[in-house]
Each structure stands twice: as C-alpha cells, then as structure tokens.
Amino acid sequence: MIPVAIPDLGGNEEKYVLEALSSTWISSTGAFLDRFEQEFAPLCDSRFGLAVCNGTAALHLAMLTLDVGPGDEVLVPSLTYVATANAVRYVGATPVFVDVEPSTWCIDPSLIESAITPRTKGIIAVHLYGHPADVDRINQIAAANDLWVVEDAAEAPLAEYKGRRVGSLSSIATFSFFGNKVLTSGEGGAVTLSDETLLQKARTIRGQGVDPHRRYYFPVIGHNFRLTNIAAAILCAQIERAETILAQRQAVFDRYESLLANAPGIGFQPVAAWAKRSPWLFCLTVDADTYGHTRDELAAHLLENGVDTRPFFYPLHKLPPYEAKGANKVDLPNTDLLAGSGMNLPTYASLEPAQIEKICTLIRDFSR
Ligand SMILES: Cc1ncc(COP(=O)(O)O)c(C=O)c1O
Structure with missing residues (x-):
C-alpha cells in the first residue's frame, strides 16, 4: 500500500531526541525548545515564535490571546480542516463561514465585506493546501473594519506571499507539526507573531496563566498548551533540513x-x-x-x-x-x-x- 504521507526523519532527529533524553529535560523546558522558538520565527519572517502542543491548540491560543469570546463572530472559510472553526467555538464565539475563491482555494476577499456584522471581531485566513490566501486584500478589509486577522498556516510553512513568508502577514499565525505535515514532530504546533504585548499574553496563557515574575501565582486562567523538549528536538532537526x-x-x-x-x-x-x-x-x-x-x-x-x-x-x-x-x-x-x-x-x-x-x-x- 502506498500511503498518503510518511514523515521524513532522515536527519538529526534521532540524535537530538537521544540528546534530549540523556539530558533528562523531557518536559516543557529545555535547550531544544529555546532553539526551536529562536529559529522558527525568522524562518517565518516573524519576530517571535512560541512552541505549542499542536496546531489546534495554536488556534485556540490565538483566539484567547485576541480576547475572542461569547457573542463574537469570526469569519472562516468553510473549506478547511475542522480545527479552524472549532477553535472559534472553544472560546464561545461563532464561526461565520465564507466561500473560497477559485483562483487560490482560500477565503474569498470579495465576499468578506458582506459577511461582516457588528459582532464580527476578526478573520482567520487559512493558507489551504500550502497556498497562501490573498492576505493584502484581507488585511485591507480588516483594517477598514477594525478587525484582526489570524493566519492558519498549518499546511503552509515557508510558503510565500509576494515574497514574504506566511506567518508574518497578520496579527498572529498558527502552524501544525502533525505527522503528515511538511515539517513534523508527530504532534506539535507553533504560533508566530511580532507584537511584544501579544507575545507576553500568549506565553502566559500557554503556560497555565502563571505570572512570569511570581512562581505559582496565577493572575489569569490559562491552559497547558506546552510542547515537550523531545518534540522540539525533532523540530530542530527538521528545521536544519x-x-x-x-x-x-x-x-x-x-x-x-x-x-x-x-x-x-x-x-x-x-x-x-x-x-x-x-x-x-x-x-x-x-x-x-x-x-x-x-x-x-x-x-x-x-x-x-x-x-x-x-x-x-x-x-x-x-x-x-x-x-x-x-x-x-x-x-x-x-x-x-x-x-x-x-x-x-x-x-x-x-x-x-x-x-x-x-x-x-x-x-x-x-x-x-
Ligand atoms: C488548516 C489546519 N488547521 C489546523 C490544523 C490542526 O492542527 P493539529 O492537527 O496539529 O491540531 C490542521 C491540521 O491538522 C489544519 O490542516
């Protein structure tokens, strides 16, 4: 049987995993996690990267970081993986489905305006099957209507839009490193962003809401969206190749x-x-x-x-x-x-x- 996907683990993946194991840093702190976050952001022309446990958690984290909540509407394409819409529902908001355009198979910018209501807070532009959405047009409409844009780049790492890498084109971008993805750690994900305030907020929510300056003090309700140092070891090897x-x-x-x-x-x-x-x-x-x-x-x-x-x-x-x-x-x-x-x-x-x-x-x- 010829399967649809087989991960390519032919570089330093095994070596780095063994290094992570022998270092005993197998949870959500460690040198490979730091290295991954430092290397992945510039690979996406972005300032900051945060490793998370999967692409769904990355989307959920983006929604929480942008304060999306009950009563809000978020525009999403209907042709995408279910996680894009589910993340909107996880925070109590409503996904409003928009058609895709034949020329990109991504959300159709010409249909966005008519889908906006007073409740609309933002747009998730999915780079479907590795092809970037028409982000400039989407960003223009978003700016005119005071909306944020999130890129769901789960399927499109290193894709380029007018010479710029996806992951750098909106407020927050999300990635998946599931086993069938272009870059993989089995399960894994990341968020890229360039705003320092959003970065601090996302990092806090990812790590159970703990205060960065006061141990075991939790000023907000967070989640455990962390990735392990073992998975990050695999990702560091993937980035090399x-x-x-x-x-x-x-x-x-x-x-x-x-x-x-x-x-x-x-x-x-x-x-x-x-x-x-x-x-x-x-x-x-x-x-x-x-x-x-x-x-x-x-x-x-x-x-x-x-x-x-x-x-x-x-x-x-x-x-x-x-x-x-x-x-x-x-x-x-x-x-x-x-x-x-x-x-x-x-x-x-x-x-x-x-x-x-x-x-x-x-x-x-x-x-x-
Ligand atoms: C467009 C899209 N968004 C989100 C996800 C969710 O990623 P994960 O499976 O890592 O949770 C995927 C992939 O599975 C995807 O294809």
Whole structure:
C-alpha cells in the first residue's frame, strides 16, 4: 500500500531526541525548545515564535490571546480542516463561514465585506493546501473594519506571499507539526507573531496563566498548551533540513504535474502569480463528466490497486455541529464543488518515481 504521507526523519532527529533524553529535560523546558522558538520565527519572517502542543491548540491560543469570546463572530472559510472553526467555538464565539475563491482555494476577499456584522471581531485566513490566501486584500478589509486577522498556516510553512513568508502577514499565525505535515514532530504546533504585548499574553496563557515574575501565582486562567523538549528536538532537526524537505516534496509535485498534464477531466491546484506554495499534499480535482468517473470512484479504484488517497475537506458549514446552528443556510458553491471533486495524492520525499508513474498510469487508464 502506498500511503498518503510518511514523515521524513532522515536527519538529526534521532540524535537530538537521544540528546534530549540523556539530558533528562523531557518536559516543557529545555535547550531544544529555546532553539526551536529562536529559529522558527525568522524562518517565518516573524519576530517571535512560541512552541505549542499542536496546531489546534495554536488556534485556540490565538483566539484567547485576541480576547475572542461569547457573542463574537469570526469569519472562516468553510473549506478547511475542522480545527479552524472549532477553535472559534472553544472560546464561545461563532464561526461565520465564507466561500473560497477559485483562483487560490482560500477565503474569498470579495465576499468578506458582506459577511461582516457588528459582532464580527476578526478573520482567520487559512493558507489551504500550502497556498497562501490573498492576505493584502484581507488585511485591507480588516483594517477598514477594525478587525484582526489570524493566519492558519498549518499546511503552509515557508510558503510565500509576494515574497514574504506566511506567518508574518497578520496579527498572529498558527502552524501544525502533525505527522503528515511538511515539517513534523508527530504532534506539535507553533504560533508566530511580532507584537511584544501579544507575545507576553500568549506565553502566559500557554503556560497555565502563571505570572512570569511570581512562581505559582496565577493572575489569569490559562491552559497547558506546552510542547515537550523531545518534540522540539525533532523540530530542530527538521528545521536544519527544511529547504531540502521542501525541494524533495516539490519534485514529487512536479512529477505528478508533468505525468498528468492534459489528462481529460483532471485539474490541479491553481497557483497565483504572487504565490510560492509550500508543497504539502498534492491536490487533484476530478471533473466527473469529462473524466468518466467521480472522485470517489477514482479513490476506490486507486485503493483497490494499493494507493491510498484523501478526499478534500468536507464543507464545515454542513457538518452536524455547525449545521445545527444554521451554518448551512448560506450558499458556498466553490466550497461545495471543490469538497466534492478534490483529492490528495500520496506526497512524501521517499515516494519513488516508479510509484508516482504507477499512480498516474492508474489515474489516466481509469478515465473513459
Ligand atoms: C488548516 C489546519 N488547521 C489546523 C490544523 C490542526 O492542527 P493539529 O492537527 O496539529 O491540531 C490542521 C491540521 O491538522 C489544519 O490542516
């Protein structure tokens, strides 16, 4: 079976984990955590980085740091991983779902204005499948309406928007280092930001709300969103090879795109002129009329032949917890179309050219 993802742990990961173990610093303090935070921020063109235990906690921390609470509304795309909207709900606020634009598959800036109400506090711009959202346009609307912007960059580390790295384009950005991500520590996450006041607040909330100058005194209610020094050891090794990891994944993308070029009914992720993608999971769309089979039929065919795939995210506004609150009353045609026709193909450094050829031949030959 060819899986969708295999982490690339071929550098100093093992060595650094053993170093962390032998140092006995295995909890949420240690040299690897300090090093990771110092190195990750500049990698994202940002001033500060905070390590957290996963990308969901990073989003939750962003909401708490920005004082989002009951009665507030936050604009989010419907085509994203469920954690983006769940983080809004964790703090008692309401996610308001906005459609994505066909040119980026990210939140459509032209639809934001009409979704704003007196309760709207901010916008979460998700850099979907490694492609940056059109942040300048989003920031302009946000500034005009006194809203904050958070980048959910879980799927897009090192992606670039007009020459600037994601993670530096808004008030707070969040990242995930889950096992299938571009950079990974198994479970892990980070927040990047450049405002010192927000940094102090986020750090306090991440660490149970403890006063930085008075031990065991808790002026606010915080959370335990900390990452371990062992996980940070893995991340330090990943950062050393970040450019190589990206280049290897990009080579997989290039091979898919050349072998599937002009295949009837098969489409690729669009890349805006101003964007440099982070090559996360290769994306394919299936136009069933032209291809002759639906996305799900193709996925089943690939699975029968030993190739695992992933359907695109299910529209969040149609998931039970959100539907129950009336979120499905909006019409989000681009989200529905992509969610029903898109799939991710296996993408990892050790995926061999012969395996990519096998996958592409299966896709081409199944068309009728
Ligand atoms: C867009 C997006 N946001 C948030 C997350 C949550 O990250 P994690 O799984 O590390 O909690 C993910 C990934 O899983 C994601 O793809």
